[in-house]
Amino acid sequence: MPKFLELLKNYPKKVKLSDLGEFGFIDRIARKYPTKNPSILKGIGDDSAVISLSEGLIVLLSTDQLIEGFHFNLEITDGWKLGWKSLAVNLSDIAAMGGVPIGFCLSLGIPSQRISIEFLDDFYKGITSLGERTGVELLGGDTSEGGERLTISVSVLGKASQGKVIYRQGGKDGDNLYVTGYLGDAALGLKLLKKGVYKKGMENIINRHLCPEPRTRTGQLLAERGIPNAMIDISDGLLADLNHLVNQSGVGAEVNLCLLPLSTEFRAWAAVYEPNPINLALRGGEDYELLFSASPEKSEEVDRLSKELSYPITYIGKLSRKIKGIVVKDEKGKIKEVQPLGFDHFRDG
Amino acid sequence: MPKFLELLKNYPKKVKLSDLGEFGFIDRIARKYPTKNPSILKGIGDDSAVISLSEGLIVLLSTDQLIEGFHFNLEITDGWKLGWKSLAVNLSDIAAMGGVPIGFCLSLGIPSQRISIEFLDDFYKGITSLGERTGVELLGGDTSEGGERLTISVSVLGKASQGKVIYRQGGKDGDNLYVTGYLGDAALGLKLLKKGVYKKGMENIINRHLCPEPRTRTGQLLAERGIPNAMIDISDGLLADLNHLVNQSGVGAEVNLCLLPLSTEFRAWAAVYEPNPINLALRGGEDYELLFSASPEKSEEVDRLSKELSYPITYIGKLSRKIKGIVVKDEKGKIKEVQPLGFDHFRDG
Numbered sequence: 001m002p003k004f005l006e007l008l009k010n011y012p013k014k015v016k017l018s019d020l021g022e023f024g025f026i027d028r029i030a031r032k033y034p035t036k037n038p039s040i041l042k043g044i045g046d047d048s049a050v051i052s053l054s055e056g057l058i059v060l061l062s063t064d065q066l067i068e069g070f071h072f073n074l075e076i077t078d079g080w081k082l083g084w085k086s087l088a089v090n091l092s093d094i095a096a097m098g099g100v101p102i103g104f105c106l107s108l109g110i111p112s113q114r115i116s117i118e119f120l121d122d123f124y125k126g127i128t129s130l131g132e133r134t135g136v137e138l139l140g141g142d143t144s145e146g147g148e149r150l151t152i153s154v155s156v157l158g159k160a161s162q163g164k165v166i167y168r169q170g171g172k173d174g175d176n177l178y179v180t181g182y183l184g185d186a187a188l189g190l191k192l193l194k195k196g197v198y199k200k201g202m203e204n205i206i207n208r209h210l211c212p213e214p215r216t217r218t219g220q221l222l223a224e225r226g227i228p229n230a231m232i233d234i235s236d237g238l239l240a241d242l243n244h245l246v247n248q249s250g251v252g253a254e255v256n257l258c259l260l261p262l263s264t265e266f267r268a269w270a271a272v273y274e275p276n277p278i279n280l281a282l283r284g285g286e287d288y289e290l291l292f293s294a295s296p297e298k299s300e301e302v303d304r305l306s307k308e309l310s311y312p313i314t315y316i317g318k319l320s321r322k323i324k325g326i327v328v329k330d331e332k333g334k335i336k337e338v339q340p341l342g343f344d345h346f347r348d349g
Numbered sequence: 350m351p352k353f354l355e356l357l358k359n360y361p362k363k364v365k366l367s368d369l370g371e372f373g374f375i376d377r378i379a380r381k382y383p384t385k386n387p388s389i390l391k392g393i394g395d396d397s398a399v400i401s402l403s404e405g406l407i408v409l410l411s412t413d414q415l416i417e418g419f420h421f422n423l424e425i426t427d428g429w430k431l432g433w434k435s436l437a438v439n440l441s442d443i444a445a446m447g448g449v450p451i452g453f454c455l456s457l458g459i460p461s462q463r464i465s466i467e468f469l470d471d472f473y474k475g476i477t478s479l480g481e482r483t484g485v486e487l488l489g490g491d492t493s494e495g496g497e498r499l500t501i502s503v504s505v506l507g508k509a510s511q512g513k514v515i516y517r518q519g520g521k522d523g524d525n526l527y528v529t530g531y532l533g534d535a536a537l538g539l540k541l542l543k544k545g546v547y548k549k550g551m552e553n554i555i556n557r558h559l560c561p562e563p564r565t566r567t568g569q570l571l572a573e574r575g576i577p578n579a580m581i582d583i584s585d586g587l588l589a590d591l592n593h594l595v596n597q598s599g600v601g602a603e604v605n606l607c608l609l610p611l612s613t614e615f616r617a618w619a620a621v622y623e624p625n626p627i628n629l630a631l632r633g634g635e636d637y638e639l640l641f642s643a644s645p646e647k648s649e650e651v652d653r654l655s656k657e658l659s660y661p662i663t664y665i666g667k668l669s670r671k672i673k674g675i676v677v678k679d680e681k682g683k684i685k686e687v688q689p690l691g692f693d694h695f696r697d698g
Contacts, residue, residue, distance in 0.1 A: 017461040017469075025469075025492060033477055033487045040452060040486055049488035051451060053508055057403045061410075061506050063454035065491045070458075102400060103389060105412035107502045109419075112366040120366075120374075128382055137389055138382045139398035142414045142502075143374060151495075153456045153502035157410050159402055 045248070046168050047096040047233055048158065058165055060158035062093035068149035076193040077210050079119040082152075083126025084211040089235065090156040091134060091214035092288040096233035098166040098223020099158035101216060103139040104131070107153040109146025126211070127154075134216050164223045166292070171230035171249030173321040175293035178302060180215050180313050182208075182263040183238055184277065187284020188270075205265050212288040218309060219290055227301055228292035237283040241291055242326055243340030249293075252323025255282075257330050261314040282328075282338070293319050394597070395517050396445040396582055397507065407514055409507035411442035417498040425542040426559050428468040431501075432475025433560040438584065439505040440483060440563035441637040445582035447515045447572020448507035450565060452488040453480070456502040458495025475560070476503075483565050513572045515641070520579035520598030522670040524642035527651060529564050529662050531557075531612040532587055533626065536633020537619075554614050561637040567658060568639055576650055577641035586632040590640055591675055592689030598642075601672025604631075606679050610663040631677075631687070642668050 017025060026044065035043035041058070042050040048062035066072055066086055077085075087104060094101045106127065110120070124138075131137055139157070189209030192202060215233075222228050230249050234241050238255075246253045260281045262270070270277035294302060299315070306313040317329075327335050366374060375393065384392035390407070391399040397411035415421055415435055426434075436453060443450045455476065459469070473487075480486055488506070538558030541551060564582075571577050579598050583590050587604075595602045609630045611619070619626035643651060648664070655662040666678075676684050 017459065017464075017466060020466070022492060029473060029487075033473065035452075035486050035488075037451070037484070037486055040488065043452070043486060044489050046489075049452065049454065051488070051506065053408065053451075054403050054406045057406075059402065059408060059506070061452075061454055061488055061504070063456050063489065063491050063502070063504055065456035065458060065493060065500075065502060067458045067493060067495055067500070069496060070494050102386070102402075103384075103392070103398065103410075105398065105410055105504055107412050107414035109414060109416045109500060110366065115366075117366060117369070124378060124382065135386070137384050137386055137392060138378075139384075139389065139400070139410055140393050140395075140412065142412055143371060144414060144416060145419050146416055146500075147418055148497045151414075151416070151458060151500050151502075153412070153414060153491075153500075155410070155412055155454055155504035157400065157408070157506070 042167065047093040048099065050097065050165055052162065056162045058160040058162055060094055060097055060099040060160060061155065062090055063153065063155045064089050064093070066152040068151070074150070079122030080126035081211040083123040084130045086152045086154050087127045087130045087136070088212050088214045088288060090154045091130070091136065091216050092233040092235065094156055094158040095214055095216045095219030096231050096290055097158070097160065098164055098219050098231065099160040100220055101134060101136045101156055101158040103137045104154055104156045105139050106141035108141070108143045109151035110143060111146050111148060111150060115150055134214070160223065164226070166223050166228045166231040168230055168232045168245050169248035171245055171251050171293040171319045172295065173251055173319060174296065175229055175319040176296055176299060176315055177253060177255070177291070177293050177317040177319060178313050179234070179238070179261060179289055179291050179316050180218055181287070181289040181311065182261050182266065183234070183287055183289070184281035184284045185263055185266055186212060186286040186288070187280045188266055188274070190286070202265060202269070205263070205269070209286060212286065214288055215290045218311065221305055221309070222290070222292065225301060225305070227294050227298050227305070229294060231290060231292040234287045234289045234291050235285060237285045238291065239282050239326060239338060239340040240285070245291065245293070246319065246326060249319065251319045251321050253317060253319050253326050254323055254335070255317040255326065255328045257328050259314065259316045261312055391516065396442040397448065399446065399514055401511065405511045407509040407511055409443055409446055409448040409509060410504065411439055412502065412504040413438050413442070415501040417500070423499070428471030429475035430560040432472040433479045435501045435503050436476045436479045436485070436505070437561050437563045437637060439503045440479070440485065440565050441582040441584065443505055443507040444563055444565045444568030445580050445639055446507070446509065447513055447568050447580065448509040449569060450483060450485045450505055450507040452486045453503050453505045454488050455490035457490070457492045458500035459492060460495050460497060460499060464499055483563070509572065513575070515572050515577045515580040517579055517581050517594050518597035520594055520600050520642040520668045521644065522600055522668060523645065524578055524668040525645055525648060525664055526602060526604070526640070526642050526666040526668060527662050528583070528587070528610060528638055528640050528665050529567055530636070530638040530660065531610050531615065532583070532636055532638070533630035533633050534612055534615055535561060535635040535637070536629045537615055537623070539635070551614060551618070554612070554618070558635060561635065563637055564639045567660065570654055570658070571639070571641065574650060574654070576643050576647050576654070578643060580639060580641040583636045583638045583640050584634060586634045587640065588631050588675060588687060588689040589634070594640065594642070595668065595675060598668065600668045600670050602666060602668050602675050603672055603684070604666040604675065604677045606677050608663065608665045610661055
């Protein structure tokens, strides 16, 4: 029997997680279980769930999980930074909707023979430090014995005003594309940590991986001023997350590689050691910056906000109905199609 | 050096999780990180967090985590039942506050080499079956590779009306103590499953462990009618959870052992095989029934509700300021002090 017939015959019995991939699996669940309750404005498929509970008020809820060995490695981070990051990755999801975070629940599965109370104290100090900084409090949780790996699950509750929530799906033909901060630093930081390379002056880059700063205030101000048409946070890499935005918005995108914002430290390192810095900026994950699209007439407002925050918000390209998927424009002005792939848990694990 | 001085000298460097225990660890965190935001009416220390987001509206948030080998065993359950239970244990927390559940986020850490798509499909069917039955929808989540153990983390979002939320701490001197449903079935069910004993007619008992029914509607009706002064769900065993209620309420309790509600199946089994059924009813966990206290003048209302629901709500004792901790009255009317211990993850694991 030809192989494809064999495959068909066995479908769906032999579908593997690694065939579907992480996003394929999530899409499958989202299709199978659409929301019916009219007060749930958005279920699966955006950075947070969006629920309308009372006139004018929106509640946001987002969950992320970090598992030792897959999302973090205790040889290259410490309790404090891990605590900070566990909340940061969730706050980034609320920021990407333009919401105001309120509090979080924390579940820990703790290998109690190996993880000390001192480590856990540091973890709580780290997570509550970021909480204090962003006005977000520990609301509750669950702790239990965890076996081999430390597992951390955080759910963040947030709020927003009706009509002010920014979805991934609102991108329009002709919109400008912007990104906050710098790209590729977190991926470079991880690379340096993995190699055990420690260079003076690279602390910022390394911390961008270990304890990223969620763009809570930036997201809120963007939403309050009605600037973005669509927004998402960059957790899986610029191209992978832009791909979610363009797919859900039903438009294509062109990214100008010369405009990608790269930090001074990133450029300095890349000039000497990094053969492919653009790839790191395009595909390296965990920058936890915001990617958004806005009508061209908002460009002055974007610049004003960037100055107010003393923080770069950079124009990197455009949305267009004429483009299918994502194309990049290189330094010579040549247009190339790209595969919008980031990290996939079930494929690359 | 005497041993106690040696211990003091090394404190706090040598504090172990197993010394603190699960509840000691949680208390320690709750003391260290009290909530400051006035809209957070309750953080750590009750079944759910309670947040006042707008006039008249309360938002509830609760999280529970299930880790393979500690909370469930794939040799004695299946995907569907595990999905159901993962949501049930969270809905029980919302029920214990008298809230209305709205939706849930689900994080999965999946050992993808061992867990099949078919198992996951069953899991989602089970979790959404209970969701449909209780009007609760899947809002979002996070999936990733999980290593050795399947880890499941569920966060449930609920709502309630201002002034209608029932806390653990409201118990009053002279209150009657009530419990919904039957006690000890879930613990007996687990015992049967572990022994591999399968007797016809014991399916209900076994399912009470594998796929418990959360008392969502009972909790809501109790709260709506303003019946309970204090309420908690029985997840760690009657005595352990009653202990939380009496400690937080600042009163003691007397439990009448003759009044403990035991199901027909439980009694039949115990008469032949179980040397210590009362212990199972007092300390066996995971019944996910509601335990509440109410003023004696509410007793008719309690009986009326029990009839309406065609479901037992049983008087089992009293709260009293004169009692310290918990005492039990045995069949001869003799009063005994008891240790309010249930299962502790870091001690009994």
